[in-house]
Amino acid sequence: LLMNMGLSYDSDEGRSMCAALTALMTGISYKTSAEMAKELGPFPGYAKNSQHMLRVMRNHKRAAFGKKAGYEGLEVKPVPLDAKNCPDRNLIDLAKTSWEEAVQLGEAHGYRNAQVSVIAPTGTIGLVMDCDTTGIEPDFALVKFKKLAGGGYFKIINQSVPAALATMGYGSAEAEEIISYAVGHGTMGNAPGINHTALIGHGFSQVEIDKVEAALPSAFDIRFVFNQWTLGEEFCKGTLGIPDELLNNPTFDLLSHLGFSKKQIEHANNHVCGTMTLEGAPHLKEEHYDVFDCANVCGRIGTRYLSVESHITMMAAAQSFISGAISKTINMPNDATIEDCQAAYELSWSLGVKANALYRDGSKLSQPLSSALVDDDEDDLEETLMEAPAGDRPQILAEKIVEKVIIKEVNRQARERLPERRKGYTQKANVGGHKVYLRTGEYEDGKIGEIFIDMHKEGAGFRAMMNNFAIAVSVGLQYGVPLEEFVDAFTFTRFDPAGMVQGNDSIKSATSILDYIFRELAISYLDRTDLAHVQPEGESFDTLGKGEAEGVSASQQTNEENLAMIKQVSSTGYLRKRLPQELMVLQGGQANLFEDSASIQEATGTDNAVSVSAQKSIGLPQLDDRAKAKMQGYEGDACGDCGNYTLVRNGTCMKCNTCGATSGCS
Known part of the structure; x- marks a missing residue:
């Protein structure tokens, strides 16, 4: 939206526009929720939390009216709506009106919903809906690759770029040249350095040139097109004279073999396949570069990207009017330090942001970008050595060797063999x-x-x-x-x-x-x-509680040693990383069982046998067959044919592992 309007993501106008839209959305939602409460009543639990709820609503309203002080019960003040920099004054008026009505109706009738808005992770849905961006995320890249139904890909520019160029006053001819600079011309006809004339000089006929031209639209790099599969093995061996050992080498570069320099290949590549960025595009003014800034650096020659602070301040502008939180990943460069991460979280806290996620580029060893950067460094090593003073060359070479050794050691893995007798399912x-x-x-x-x-x-x-x-x-x-x-x-x-x-x-x-x-x-x-199509049963490590519906919790925490022992004898995959709830309750209650046993003995002076009968008489929990079956991973019900507690789920029915009987399905 901001790019279509010709506004930068990292600008006061962009943040104000985001805040105004978010304020209007949540204000209308709470107004509607209050109208629903008038007809259906407020949500359960509203009565005992009404004062706190209304206090939160009044704080939202103050932020919508641009107040910088007067917030109730807040140590960290929210970021107020910046009406002065909003490009659309009507949005400001509508947002204020919606919050005025939302608070008035809420004070009279309450609210049907405790929360009405979050910004969810909708990246996958956005791809299906053919959206450039979703939620509060900036665009990841200006050039996208669309997969064709018949195979292959084609490059398209972000749909917002042509609209943004038109909004900022660029003509159709200028916009076409700017877009071609990013996505490429798709032909080598007028490419600098490597073109039809140059190729004919190296023995290419019109047949081979046509083959190259047909493969270029779906190519990521012109070097991927110049190979034996595109040109034909006979032409490569007979006309170009390339031996088999080179032709079958996966790292072989045919253009370099023909004598083209790295600079010539790079310039031709940018002309044919595009630079993937708008930096340096013809006709594009430098003061408009920030409108097209993305989350990451675009293309091989791009240098601009949105700062960490721009992500956080945009989130803060919207957070004041979101009842929940915002799902957002903040991309950090590869050289980001621990102090940078700390500063990002501190800035988020100081601006009232509820949550954010940081990702440092290259932090995964398996990330393809990391290996690509290493390969580029290796290609550039020879040029670096040639340009460096003679006295510095040994040090540069030594640093590169040490770097390669470290990278290879990190990536090298020794095979970890399984024990001879192992668990599984x-x-x-x-x-x-x-x-x-x-x-x-x-x-x-x-x-x-x-x-x-x-x-x-x-x-x-x-x-x-x-x-x-x-x-x-x-x-x-x-x-x-x-x-x-x-x-x-x-x-x-x-x-x-x-x-x-x-x-x-x-x-x-x-x-x-x-x-x-x-x-x-x-x-x-x-x-x-x-x-999964059906949620697995049992409790996982991050399962949320159900509040009062769970009743009074056990006074003793789960015995970690016993749980660790169970994991050693049961398959993690079979239990699907979950422990049966009945098992956890029994574990938590065992300490109470022994405590009660000791107290009975102390109070009555009886021995252990008498205390056990006393436990049974007062109804203390016993480890029955059903609980044992649950501990072993079974469903806990007895088989109707053989009576064993060895039933496992088989689709929508049960199957006995002892006798093979089913509970109605086969």
Whole structure:
């Protein structure tokens, strides 16, 4: 929106516009909530919290009216609405009116909703809706890559850029040149240094030039186009005279082999594939650069990006009018220090921001950008040495060698083999009419280390392929590849067999066998409930309490030693990183059981046998068969056929692991 209006994200006008829209949205929402309360009554618990609720509402109203003082019960003052810098005065008037009415109606009728607004993480939804940005996030990059239905990609400029250029007075011809500077011209016809004329001089015919031109629109870099698969092996060997050992080398650069310099390749690349940035674009005035600033540096030659402070101050402008919090990631450069992170959080606190998340570029060893930067440094090393004074060259070279050694040591992983006897679980399911058995193996700490995949009644070739795929994944896990990487790579892959899933209590459909397998592993070992169709039962480590509905909590905390012992003998994946609630209650109550036993003995002078009977007579908890079954991972109900407490969930029904009987399904 701000880019369309020709406003910078990091500007007083941009922050004021954001605050005005947010104030209007939340003010109208609370006004509507009060009108609903008039007809249906306020939310449960409003009566005993009404004074606090109304105090919060009055503070929101003061912020909407731009007050800098007079807030009730606040040590950290919110950021008020900046009416002076708002480009649309009508928005200010509407926001004030909405909060005036929201407070008046709330004092008379209460509110139907305790909270009415948050800014949620909507990045994925935004992609489906074809939005450039969502929520309060700035644009991540000016150039996007759209996937084509028939395969391949094509580059498009952010939809807001043409509108912004028109708003700021640029003509259509100027805007077209500016956009072509960012996304590229898609042809080598008039490219500087490397063009049709230069290629003909190296032996290219019109046939090869046409092949290159056809591949350029979907290319990220012109060097990816000049290879044997585009030009043909016969042309590369016969006409260009490239030997097999070079042609099959994945690092071989054909353009450099033909004698083009790095500068010539770079200039041609920018002309054909685009710079991915608007910095230095023809006709674009420098004072307009800030309108197109993004969260990260754009392109290879870009240098501008939004500062950490600009993210936080934008959040603070909106936070005063959001009843909940804001989901927002603040991108920090690779050289950000601990002190920078501390300063960011302190600034957020001082401006009244409820929550934020920091991400430092390159903080993950597996991040592709890090390896790309290392490769670029290696390419530039020769030029750096040539330009440096002779006396400084040994030191530069030594620093580069030490840097490479450190990087290789960090990335090198030793294989961590599983114990000979290990835990795990077996999951049987039916995916699109095909039976699939998934077995896992775990380390002593519960971390997954191997998987086995068996397809029932499948062809020998397909079964062998799945078995060897499982081995490859297992080896990767044992060499330290995070399970998250496999999950991100293989979920939502689409091929047959696929369809409805039977036999799994959390997954009800899958787009492929691999999609099903890595959904199951993600739910069981990573607690990725976003990939589940049915929420797993039990309590996870971050489960929220239910307040008064839970009753009086146990006076003794859960016995951590006993819980650790249970994790050693039970599969983490089978329990899906959850402990049964009944187990946790029993653990928490054991100390009370022994305390009560001791007090009975002390008060009555009886021995242990008498005290046990006294415990039974006063109804103290006992570790019955149902609780034992829960501890072992079963559902806790007795089988109707054999009477054993070994029922496990099988789809929507139960199945006995002892006799195989089901509770109505098969």
